[in-house]
Structures are given as C-alpha cells and as structure tokens.
Amino acid sequence: MKYPDRITLIRGNHESRQITQVYGFYDECLRKYGSVNVWRYCTDIFDYLSLSALIENKIFSVHGGLSPAITTLDQIRTIDRKQEVPHDGAMCDLLWSDPEDIVDDWLVMEGYKWMFNNQIVTVWSAPNYCYRCGNVAAILELDENLNKQFRVFDAAPQLIQTDNAPLTGRHDL
Template sequence: MTDSAWQGWSQTFLDLGHLMGPLKGEVRYPDRITLIRGNHESRQITQVYGFYDECLRKYGSVTVWRYCTEIFDYLSLSAIIDGKIFCVHGGLSPSIQTLDQIRTIDRKQEVPHDGPMCDLLWSDPEDTTGWGVSPRGAGYLFGSDVVAQFNAANDIDMICRAHQLVMEGYKWHFNETVLTVWSAPNYCYRCGNVAAILELDEHLQKDFIIFEAAPQETRGIPSKKPVADYFL
C-alpha cells in the first residue's frame, strides 16, 4: 500500500468474511482505510446469521458480541471519493436528496427498521422508474431516474455499492451510473461466484481485480450457514 493509496470497504464484512482484519486495518491506517456499515452490521441481523451464537459458544458470554456491535454504531454510512464517486452499502433513500443530509444522520445507533439510515444500508437499484417496494422488507427499489436526479444534485459521476450477489464479481447499472461490487467469492461455500475489487487511480480511472475463492484444501471450512436469500 503506497502513501497515496486509499481503500474503502462497502461490502458487508460480518457473515461474509473475517471481522478483525478490516477493523485492524482501519485502526492501523485510519487515513487510508474506511469501513462503511452494511446491513449485517447490526444487532438484530447478527443474532439471525450466527455471529451472536459464535461469540456465546467461543467466549461463554455475550460480552464480545456486545463490544463488536457497539463498534458497528461508529462505522461510516457512506464515503465520497474525490467528490465524484459516492460509496454506500445498499443504495438511495427517498428521504435523502443531498450528501449533506447524510451527514446529519445520527449513525451511532442500531440500524432502524425504516427511514434514511435503513435505506442507505438496504436499498437496491432496479430496472424501473421512481421508487418501488423492496422485497427485502426494508429499504426501497430505485430506478435510473432517481439515480440521475441524485447524481446531478450532488455533482457526482456514479454510485458504488455492494449488497447484492453478482456472479461475475461486479455489475454496472443505468449506463454506468451505478456499480455493484461483490467481494465474497463462492458465497456461503456453495454459490460458485467470483469476487471483485474496484481499483481507482489518481484520475479515477477504473480497473477491476477479479478473484476466486481459495482452494478448499488450503483453508478450513466452517459449518455450513444458511444462504441469505436477499443477497441473491
């Protein structure tokens, strides 16, 4: 990593990988690594997909789980790269028209069941116009016209997000104004997808690093987890 390099993580890192690696990176390089909160970085979701049970099993109490979930409350909800690329885990919100409105959100809380903070972590792009009801039960579906209006109002070129499994690692939407990047290869040890990392140079030129999961014989396989359908 060079002095000028910056890394942003918008992928949900809990339940899709190791938690301590990204956290240690941001502590060690706070000016070069930014973690963005995802929908899995919440108390409710961690009790559904195994993190709570894992902490209880390994440490005999919920203390470690409680400390980790308190850290989640301090993670950024979004990031902006050179004023032109808006990074967020999920997507847009009908309650948010400007980046300044995001800055006013009190992020130091559990993820609400609705509202602008929830929408940033749960929403998805959809080939439609306007806003739609999300099948996830949280957030919204948003169309190309919503993206065009948001990007123009904030003078940005594109939105970079995660939140949805992409078999090829990344996927463009709406004439390359929205990009989904998925960085967990072979999701749940069964989906067979590759993963991607978006690399930007000093001129914001884009390059994608595509990688596969490590061979099974080189790493331990944890007990099988249920597939989270809302990633598919």
C-alpha cells in the same frame, strides 16, 4: 486502521445486531469466547461506521443504495448512525436498498456489475455467499486518478470444526 487515508469502511446491512444474530456471528463469538462480550463490542463499533463515503467529490459510495428521503449529502451527515439499523427510513435505505436497472437475478455472480449506462456499479464482496451461491466476489480499487480496477476472487474453502479438533478445510461441498 493501517491505511486510514486510503481505506474507509462503511456500514452495511450485516453490521447490525439483528443480522449478526441471524447469520451466525453472535453464535460464533459465544462459542469461541464463552460469552457475548466480544459480539457486543463489535456491534457497538458498527454503530460508529460511516453510512457512506465521498471520494474526491466525484464518487459516492454506499453499501445499499439511495433513499427517497435523502436529496443532499448534508442529510446523510445528520443521520444519527450510532444506533441499531431501523427497519425503515433513510438509514435503512442506505444500507439495504439495491439499485435496479433491469432485474435478471438477485446476485452479482461475477463479483461486480455496471448499471445505468455505467453510472452505478454494484460490487459484491461475499464470495460463495452463505456457502451455497457459487458466486465470485470483487473489490474495487481506485488509483490517485480515480482509475478503476476490480480485484475478483473466489471463496476460501469452508472451515469446519468438530468438538476438539482444529479447523480444517472442507473440499467436498
């Protein structure tokens, strides 16, 4: 919101009601706020996030990958994104599918990975995924000339909370 002309948030597979319930966001909101209203407001906002971004008519960005049901950008523009992510179809593909070059493993441990002769890059922005994978994460920055720079970072220490104790960093994981 601070830099709307410089940063565009796009919807990913975790920005759905079902996935936020599976991965703990629903429970966290209930625990912290005593009701599910905050969770409901957040998931309603997720429905308004863009499904993709086009940067200077040169770089196409999407959370997941391409869809066999989509051959033009106009087809993406006509998708009704103000809904829960369906289990199949074009919207699901954009948020869930992963490009495959030669599949060695299923996680980008270095934070980003170039594929298809450097035509596609996967950027992984969840460090130490699920507090168990040990991966780093990255952010791709583009300057005014579309020069690319990756910012790679580690996970913050996991925070734990006992019933009435404040959150503390846990370093023994």
